[in-house]
Amino acid sequence: MSTIKEVAKIAGVSITTVSRVINNRGYINKETRQKVEKAMTAIDYYPNQIARALQKSQSYLLGVIVPDSNHPFFSELIRCVETYANDQNYKILICNSLGNSEKEANYISMLRQNRVDGIIMCSHTLDLDEYKKVKLPVISFDRIISPTIPYVGADNFRGGELATEHLIQRGCKRLLHISGPLKIDLLPNRRSDAFRLTCMKHDTPCRVIEGEPFKLTFDYYWDFIEQEVSNYLPETDGVFCSNDILAYALYIYATRHGIRVPEDLKIIGYDYHSFTRMLQTPKLTTIKQPIDRIGNALCSKIIQMIEGKNDNLLNNAIVDVELIIGDTT
Incomplete structure (x- = not known):
């Protein structure tokens, strides 16, 4: 099995540099990044995500609970969240509540059992007190839950x-x-x-x-x-x-x-x-x-909370809206 040491040797860089490329952390110039990625491809090296998660006590997983992923708004929102999460080396688990409070509660429990790092809450069928019990970073879309749970919404x-x-x-x-x-x-x-x-x-x-x-x-x-x-x-x-x-x-x-x-x-x-x-x-x-700005804000802010880079008490965001004139007025 290929190792990170072999990647570093082939690319002619340090193990630390390889690690920074893999984790997308810190500045790496384009030429160095390409050398590392080429070396990884040459020896078929893939980072051990499970080992990384255990080492850092992180799963690099985000839970996203929506009313219905088949709805055009939420399908587009999920795509935006997934794109941003992937750029930050996170993956997402999508849950459809279908407006059912019992399903929503079960999904929250399931996500906690699967050790997600945080939850993006776009479905709101539960009482506010139920969300406050979640002992994970949580961010809400379009609902003010509590001063300790930030939210993102349009104006x-x-x-x-x-x-x-x-x-x-x-x-x-x-x-x-x-x-x-x-x-x-x-x-x-x-x-x-x-x-x-x-x-x-x-x-x-x-x-x-x-x-x-x-x-x-x-x-x-x-x-x-x-x-x-x-x-x-x-x-x-x-x-x-x-x-x-x-x-x-x-x-x-x-x-x-x-x-x-x-x-x-x-x-x-x-x-x-x-x-x-x-x-x-x-x-x-x-x-x-x-929708793209909403998705990016939800994902970036939950990751900031997970990684301790922001004060979630001040982490709300309201984005601007715009009138689009068509044929129906």
């Missing part, structure tokens, strides 16, 4: 403000917001706050309809529109949706029922993930969350 209030202002500027007089689950205190609820306040500022009649938590499929949204939203559409000329799949479902429903978009009804979504970017007809007007 949800600004997103709601941008969406509502845009609809009013487009001439809408009777607005509707289809929100996410307001019963759970999540940062995206600030979108609804901004919607109401902006409508009040412009003296514009408005209504909020609350969606069910953690049901993220097109079929659910279609049924929800039929059962909960359709009766309000004749008296509505602008709708701010909590996500792009809901906005697209509303567009299809409206056009099938003789409601012209954007002439009769203007629709704006939220997210601007891969699904939205692929749509050509229509091109949705939406609020862009910078």
